[in-house]
Amino acid sequence: MLINTVLMFLRELLPLCLLLATLLVWHRSVWRSLVLYFALPSVLMLSLISLQMVWISEQLDGLGLELLYSFLYLSCFVLLCLSALKAQWALLRSALAAACLFSIGGSNLLLYIWLPGQAENTPADLVLGSALGVGIGASIAVLWYYLLSELKQWRISSFALLLSLSGARQVMMASALLIQSDWLVAGPQLWQTEQLLSEQSELGFFLQALMGYEATPSLSQVLLYVLCFTLLFWCCSLMEKKR
Numbered sequence: 001m002l003i004n005t006v007l008m009f010l011r012e013l014l015p016l017c018l019l020l021a022t023l024l025v026w027h028r029s030v031w032r033s034l035v036l037y038f039a040l041p042s043v044l045m046l047s048l049i050s051l052q053m054v055w056i057s058e059q060l061d062g063l064g065l066e067l068l069y070s071f072l073y074l075s076c077f078v079l080l081c082l083s084a085l086k087a088q089w090a091l092l093r094s095a096l097a098a099a100c101l102f103s104i105g106g107s108n109l110l111l112y113i114w115l116p117g118q119a120e121n122t123p124a125d126l127v128l129g130s131a132l133g134v135g136i137g138a139s140i141a142v143l144w145y146y147l148l149s150e151l152k153q154w155r156i157s158s159f160a161l162l163l164s165l166s167g168a169r170q171v172m173m174a175s176a177l178l179i180q181s182d183w184l185v186a187g188p189q190l191w192q193t194e195q196l197l198s199e200q201s202e203l204g205f206f207l208q209a210l211m212g213y214e215a216t217p218s219l220s221q222v223l224l225y226v227l228c229f230t231l232l233f234w235c236c237s238l239m240e241k242k243r
Contacts, residue, residue: 002125008112009133012105014209017141019101019166023094025148025159030091037095038102045103050110063181069104070181073174076100077228080167084235101170140206160236165211168229172212175221187219 020038027034049056049068057065079097083090113126151158178184194215197204207213214221 002129005112005126005129006132006136009109009130010137011205011209012108013134013137014140014206015169016098016101016105017137018144018210020098021141021145022148022159022163022166023098024145025152026163027091027094028149034091034095037092038098041096041099042102042106045099046106046110049103049107053107053111063183066177066181067183070174070177070183072100072104073170073177076170077167077174077232080163081232081235084163084232084239087239157237160233160239162210163236164229164233167232168225169210169212171228172214172217172221172225175224176214179218179220184220186221189216189218190222192216 023034024031053065055064056068060067076097079093079100083093083097109130148159148162151162175184179186192215197207197213197215199205199208199213199215204213204215212225217225
């Protein structure tokens, strides 16, 4: 059960850690303001969702929570695009984008902790597992931060590319939830790469957190991913030209 707790925390927090590290590279000179703008909305959004979790999950024929998560994923992407397009309020929008992602991961972790099936977990397992999951995620984020810092100095388009991949990842996650909720037509499956690179492998796990890697993507998911990646990369290109 300890391993399950570590994997759960890592799965929910690693995408946020990678996005936050990317945003810290972007807003390095005002990182304290970024942390402050991120922390306040995150606590507020997580508290609201947690307090109304049961009510939300019962809405829209039992799909309320999935649709709320989809909305938050898409909001994260839109806020990143707006941040890149206009320098004014870019810091606040970036922080709100990360807060949207935190509210999803935080809500899932609270559900995991309070599920009746977790009664087998001892408090020590939960504390140790959460500490290990957060520690591993933070360590990867630190490495990612320094890698991005070097890439940004060497070639600015590399940073724009990785930020665009992270933004498009949120759309991929939203599309998966919308397909699961029958709010989006999946279309035919385009390919199967589970045997070449499993989502459960270490690399597959990391790529899923970074860019939304999917071993069996559908047509609608790939089209949305390519469209949104192109849009965010174009926004980042405009940002660099303005600078």
